[in-house]
Amino acid sequence: MKTSEPIVRFVGVEKSYDGITRVVDDLDLDIERGEFLTLLGPSGSGKTTTLMMLAGFEAPTGGQILLEGKSLSHMPPHQRNIGMVFQNYALFPHMSVAENIGFPLSVRAVAAADLAARVERALDMVQLAGFGDRRPAQLSGGQQQRVAVARALVFEPKLILMDEPLGALDKQLREQMQLELRRLHQRLAVTMVYVTHDQSEALTMSDRIAVFHRGRIQQLDTPKQMYEYPRSAFVARFIGENNRLEGSTESTADGRCTIRIRNSETRIEGTLVEPVQDGGAVTVSLRPERVQIHVAGHTIGARRGCSLAGTLREIVYLGDHVRARVALDGSEDFTVKRPISEAHAIPDVGAAVEMQWQPEHCRVFAQEN
Amino acid sequence: MLTGAAAAGHAALASVDDDAITLRRALRKSRRREQWRAAALVLPLFVFLAACFVVPIGAMLARGVIDTDVARILPTVTAALKSWNGSGLPAESAYQALIADIRAARGAGTLASAATRLNYDEPGFRTLLFATGRQLPDELTAPARETLIGIDPKWGERDTWAAMRRAGGPVTDFYLLAALDLQRDADNSITGAPPEQRVFRDVLGRTLWISAMVTLICLLLGYPVAYVIAAQPPGRAGVLLFLVLLPFWTSLLVRTVAWVVLLQKEGVLNSLFMSLGLVHEPLKMIYNRFAVYVAMVHVLLPFMVLPLYSVMRGIPPSYVRAASSLGAKPFTAFRRVFVPQTLAGIGAGCLMVFIQALGYYITPALVGGAEDQMISYFIAFYASRTVNWGMAAALSIMLLTATLLLYAVYNRMVGVDRMRLG
Ligand SMILES: Nc1ncnc2c1ncn2[C@@H]1O[C@H](COP(=O)(O)OP(=O)(O)OP(=O)(O)O)[C@@H](O)[C@H]1O
Ligand SMILES: [Mg+2]
Numbered sequence: 001m002k003t004s005e006p007i008v009r010f011v012g013v014e015k016s017y018d019g020i021t022r023v024v025d026d027l028d029l030d031i032e033r034g035e036f037l038t039l040l041g042p043s044g045s046g047k048t049t050t051l052m053m054l055a056g057f058e059a060p061t062g063g064q065i066l067l068e069g070k071s072l073s074h075m076p077p078h079q080r081n082i083g084m085v086f087q088n089y090a091l092f093p094h095m096s097v098a099e100n101i102g103f104p105l106s107v108r109a110v111a112a113a114d115l116a117a118r119v120e121r122a123l124d125m126v127q128l129a130g131f132g133d134r135r136p137a138q139l140s141g142g143q144q145q146r147v148a149v150a151r152a153l154v155f156e157p158k159l160i161l162m163d164e165p166l167g168a169l170d171k172q173l174r175e176q177m178q179l180e181l182r183r184l185h186q187r188l189a190v191t192m193v194y195v196t197h198d199q200s201e202a203l204t205m206s207d208r209i210a211v212f213h214r215g216r217i218q219q220l221d222t223p224k225q226m227y228e229y230p231r232s233a234f235v236a237r238f239i240g241e242n243n244r245l246e247g248s249t250e251s252t253a254d255g256r257c258t259i260r261i262r263n264s265e266t267r268i269e270g271t272l273v274e275p276v277q278d279g280g281a282v283t284v285s286l287r288p289e290r291v292q293i294h295v296a297g298h299t300i301g302a303r304r305g306c307s308l309a310g311t312l313r314e315i316v317y318l319g320d321h322v323r324a325r326v327a328l329d330g331s332e333d334f335t336v337k338r339p340i341s342e343a344h345a346i347p348d349v350g351a352a353v354e355m356q357w358q359p360e361h362c363r364v365f366a367q368e369n
Numbered sequence: 370m371l372t373g374a375a376a377a378g379h380a381a382l383a384s385v386d387d388d389a390i391t392l393r394r395a396l397r398k399s400r401r402r403e404q405w406r407a408a409a410l411v412l413p414l415f416v417f418l419a420a421c422f423v424v425p426i427g428a429m430l431a432r433g434v435i436d437t438d439v440a441r442i443l444p445t446v447t448a449a450l451k452s453w454n455g456s457g458l459p460a461e462s463a464y465q466a467l468i469a470d471i472r473a474a475r476g477a478g479t480l481a482s483a484a485t486r487l488n489y490d491e492p493g494f495r496t497l498l499f500a501t502g503r504q505l506p507d508e509l510t511a512p513a514r515e516t517l518i519g520i521d522p523k524w525g526e527r528d529t530w531a532a533m534r535r536a537g538g539p540v541t542d543f544y545l546l547a548a549l550d551l552q553r554d555a556d557n558s559i560t561g562a563p564p565e566q567r568v569f570r571d572v573l574g575r576t577l578w579i580s581a582m583v584t585l586i587c588l589l590l591g592y593p594v595a596y597v598i599a600a601q602p603p604g605r606a607g608v609l610l611f612l613v614l615l616p617f618w619t620s621l622l623v624r625t626v627a628w629v630v631l632l633q634k635e636g637v638l639n640s641l642f643m644s645l646g647l648v649h650e651p652l653k654m655i656y657n658r659f660a661v662y663v664a665m666v667h668v669l670l671p672f673m674v675l676p677l678y679s680v681m682r683g684i685p686p687s688y689v690r691a692a693s694s695l696g697a698k699p700f701t702a703f704r705r706v707f708v709p710q711t712l713a714g715i716g717a718g719c720l721m722v723f724i725q726a727l728g729y730y731i732t733p734a735l736v737g738g739a740e741d742q743m744i745s746y747f748i749a750f751y752a753s754r755t756v757n758w759g760m761a762a763a764l765s766i767m768l769l770t771a772t773l774l775l776y777a778v779y780n781r782m783v784g785v786d787r788m789r790l791g
Binding site: 055056057077078080081084086087088090093104107108151152 | 697
């Protein structure tokens with residue numbers, strides 16, 4: 001995928017609406033040809049703004065955006081040839097489904113017969129053959145979504161932008177559409193840039209994810225890397241579930257460190273992700289599914305500094321897995337997640353327990369300010 | 370021959386049908402209950418409207434077709450003329466009846482009402498009746514017909530009697546026909562009014578034309594205004610909308626008179642143009658069609674802007690953005706995506722402006738010339754100046770019919786349920 005030059009390059013792009021705060025700040029981002037890139041971030045982090053600058057509806061206040069090597073600074077939206085799917089779909093209510101999909105072709109003066117054939121093909125592609133004569137209002141949410149996708153694809157743009165296209169759908173339909181979009185992407189080999197604030201959506205669909213926070217990209221990585229090796233406390237917190245422990249470092253060596261947990265005498269060991277001064281405040285992140293749980297005194301082969309003691313407070317059965325809530329002294333409750341096949345090994349509620357993990361799964365970040 | 374399975378299948382089908390019918394009936398029943406409940410809620414308003422709106426206006430409009438004056442005041446001759454076949458002159462008995470009726474009416478002092486009504490149809494009838502009344506001898510010495518023709522030869526003309534018969538009521542199409550420049554001749558067939566009396570077709574045409582032009586100008590001026598306001602952030606849009614509505618704070622009369630001040634010969638505009646040396650003699654800007662358009666557009670513009678604004682406000686910017694991301698040039702996106710979505714607003718605005726313009730009275734009366742008066746001017750003229758209620762009502766019926774026709778056309782084309790007024 002890295003062979004050709006990127007289809008889009010953001011070079012030092014900045015955007016401010018009010019002249020005071022930068023909604024997008026010094027953004028450098030290369031979008032590779034053919035990839036499915038997701039912009040993920042909390043509300044207000046600048047995802048939509050980034051997308052709008054790329055589509056041409058907002059002008060950057062600094063930096064440059066290049067599309068296939070050409071600067072977009074003075075190119076109006078209608079010349080960019082970028083397909084876009086809006087959050088509310090923006091299907092034209094006064095046109096039929098077929099007219100909606102035919103719109104980008106008719107403004108390009110495609111001959112009537114060709115246009116009809118291409119609309120037919122696009123309808124087929126999103127499994128809506130036979131719906132051409134309906135009005136958008138006569139379609140379900142999922143169907144409208146597909147029409148919007150078909151309309152953005154029908155003129156064969158090289159780049160398609162989607163701003164939370166599944167936000168209005170219920171969970172089941174969402175998951176189905178995620179798979180369909182993914183399939184379409186693989187089949188058509190277009191570049192897709194997808195905005196969402198749903199991390200599980202980002203993880204299932206993307207080739208790469210860019211996590212936005214306060215107008216900056218915190219990390220740009222594949223889903224697996226992003227999940228397993230978050231590079232900041234923010235990313236660790238934002239993606240996946242986390243047990244967070246506050247503390248301060250006591251000693252560091254070889255990327256390892258010893259941490260004293262706040263308000264307690266307990267010390268644990270962890271893997272340093274960011275450079276931290278000795279004695280600096282840190283956040284420790286432990287994924288619930290990476291932690292094992294035993295009755296106190298029954299742990300086998302735990303490494304020093306890789307365990308914590310507490311009291312089991314609650315067990316929640318969730319079908320495919322079990323969650324245990326453990327009270328630690330001096331810290332917030334700790335969650336442990338075990339597959340259902342190990343559920344029988346979990347101690348009873350009220351028992352004194354010990355939790356243990358592998359040292360590489362205990363990741364230590366500088367504390368967020 | 371049916372096999373057992375097929376027969377069972379048929380039975381099953383039939384029972385499905387039965388089921389569907391029962392279901393449909395239940396649905397209709399539950400709907401009806403809802404409808405009754407809704408009807409009960411609007412009942413008070415309905416009664417109010419009926420008492421304060423339908424009844425008085427209905428009574429007023431009825432005067433356009435009810436015609437009882439002559440039958441009331443000259444009853445026997447009216448009855449006698451019912452048997453007249455319209456050819457030749459009426460029978461002697463009709464003449465006798467007329468003499469008796471005129472005597473009775475003179476005694477009761479009611480002859481004037483009947484004379485007025487007959488005079489509408491046949492100019493000179495009033496004089497004829499009163500002169501005849503005065504000259505009637507106390508004792509008839511000759512047959513009634515000879516006596517009357519002796520007093521005025523007009524009593525020997527068929528037209529005179531035909532006019533009298535036409536006025537016999539109890540209903541008449543006389544006023545309605547007159548409002549369309551039509552009349553009935555002695556043979557009771559419809560003909561055009563004499564050319565010098567034809568005015569109302571012109572007036573009606575002019576009324577429609579002025580209203581259409583005002584509507585068009587309002588649309589051309591109002592559309593961009595509404596567009597700009599709708600594109601503002603809510604706070605500023607509120608201020609701008611307030612400015613649009615500001616004229617409503619002063620009375621219509623004041624606003625119209627203000628135009629007189631501005632446009633008249635020694636008015637503000639002419640003084641300005643003269644002092645700037647743009648013109649050497651005052652422009653004629655008032656008491657003509659120009660002034661009517663200017664003043665009416667000024668007054669009616671808010672009624673165009675409001676519904677347009679309300680519709681435009683509801684169109685999210687993402688539609689036009691979507692259009693341009695799909696490759697439409699700004700104007701194409703505007704024309705093919707934005708404008709069609711404002712059709713309901715255009716329809717509502719045009720309907721409101723046009724219908725109001727149709728009934729305009731004060732503004733053309735104050736700033737227009739003789740050739741710019743609209744139908745309401747004539748309604749007012751007949752109602753208050755000459756107290757010809759029949760004619761006033763007939764013209765009102767014309768106006769109302771035009772309005773309703775228009776409404777029906779709009780409903781057919783756009784659908785009133787889609788109308789958004791603001
Ligand atoms: N047109 C605008 N004018 C002024 N400020 C804006 C405008 N659009 C966005 N902002 C501000 O810019 C910031 C980023 O907005 P943006 O829409 O890019 O966020 P987002 O990441 O898409 O969030 P969400 O997930 O809620 O859609 C927000 O603080 C928002 O208030
Ligand atoms: Mg957004």
